[in-house]
Amino acid sequence: MSVDQAIKFVCDELFDPTINHPEIGEKPKNIAKNFRVWATEMSHTGNLLELLNFLDKSQSPVVFEEQVRLGITTITEILPEFERKFANELEDRLTKDDLQVGMDYSTRMIHAICGSYDLRSGGILPVWDGAGSVDFVAIKATLSGGTYENSWIESRKRLKYFMKAISGNFSESYRDNAAIINNPQKPVLAFVREASSSRFTYYGRFFLLSIQSEEDGSKWFDLASWDDGMGQIAYITDVESSLHHKVKASQRMDATERRKRLETAASQPGKQRIVATAYQRNPDVIAEVLYRANGVCESCGKNAPFERLSDGSPFLEVHHKVPLSQNGPDTVENAAAVCPNCHRQEHYGRAKWPH
Numbered sequence: 001m002s003v004d005q006a007i008k009f010v011c012d013e014l015f016d017p018t019i020n021h022p023e024i025g026e027k028p029k030n031i032a033k034n035f036r037v038w039a040t041e042m043s044h045t046g047n048l049l050e051l052l053n054f055l056d057k058s059q060s061p062v063v064f065e066e067q068v069r070l071g072i073t074t075i076t077e078i079l080p081e082f083e084r085k086f087a088n089e090l091e092d093r094l095t096k097d098d099l100q101v102g103m104d105y106s107t108r109m110i111h112a113i114c115g116s117y118d119l120r121s122g123g124i125l126p127v128w129d130g131a132g133s134v135d136f137v138a139i140k141a142t143l144s145g146g147t148y149e150n151s152w153i154e155s156r157k158r159l160k161y162f163m164k165a166i167s168g169n170f171s172e173s174y175r176d177n178a179a180i181i182n183n184p185q186k187p188v189l190a191f192v193r194e195a196s197s198s199r200f201t202y203y204g205r206f207f208l209l210s211i212q213s214e215e216d217g218s219k220w221f222d223l224a225s226w227d228d229g230m231g232q233i234a235y236i237t238d239v240e241s242s243l244h245h246k247v248k249a250s251q252r253m254d255a256t257e258r259r260k261r262l263e264t265a266a267s268q269p270g271k272q273r274i275v276a277t278a279y280q281r282n283p284d285v286i287a288e289v290l291y292r293a294n295g296v297c298e299s300c301g302k303n304a305p306f307e308r309l310s311d312g313s314p315f316l317e318v319h320h321k322v323p324l325s326q327n328g329p330d331t332v333e334n335a336a337a338v339c340p341n342c343h344r345q346e347h348y349g350r351a352k353w354p355h
Helices: 003-020 026-040 045-057 061-070 075-085 107-113 175-181 226-231 236-252 255-263 283-293 340-348
Strands: 124-128 134-142 151-154 158-162 188-193 200-213 219-225 270-273 277-280 317-320 335-338
Touching (some): 003 026, 003 045, 026 045, 107 134, 158 188, 188 219, 219 226, 317 340
Parallel strands (some): 134 188
Antiparallel strands (some): 124 134, 317 335
């Protein structure tokens, strides 16, 4: 059997009898038509089963009541037969790990991979794991025709993608925007198309490089390819901006969650080639060390010399006792929050933590 046979079975036994019944109401007919289209766009039988399970759990009373009244088979009745008939194919499903760069995917198939069956949910699709944390985020970027036009900053490698906005307000606290901002270590799967009439092409995993603002108050994500961007960023300002936003995101999260991530974090940072070598420091280490210091220099014991104008936080710098350039680990234990004077002393004077 094949997914085509599974689709035909569902249409013949469930959707078409509902749509074509002469006494069916207009609303249940339109709902059935909508999800018939969903069914026909499923590329794997396992994804079709997930769609059916979703429909069974969230079944519209309007549709169900009409089907019962007219003696039409309901989704609940058809599921056991579907699972028996296509038992050997139920595990055949398209997941994020099966996506291939350069291949085209329909809008509904992208949503199905993310477990979202409402096309009104927007272009940012966060996917949560069983523990309530973000597993990954998928984005659907259309490059023309919108009020705010997304675009390639560098073809296939850097993407300008506008945040979700409500009534012109580009709030970083909106759930979808925050899913990207607060989870810098999670991949953003980029699906891009030229116009709304086209299918989406998958361009791979991206990460948040920085957040940019326009004069009209709109905001956009500067997203870099996970492979090309992490390996080669042209300007050191990009590296610093990326780290700044990642640290801010780490500071906004619950301390317990951050420490949980630290338990499994790599101790050796990656490196990027720019004019010099820039270390991809773990933002959670920086945030945790600043949290531990609580505004007091861990070298001289004095309060931070001033507060940041941007957010009022105490100004301390995070110093690695054994430098990263000497293969020191990027860990909380190898780091200290110090005032600028003590930081310079560590590098140019009598160090508290000689190496």
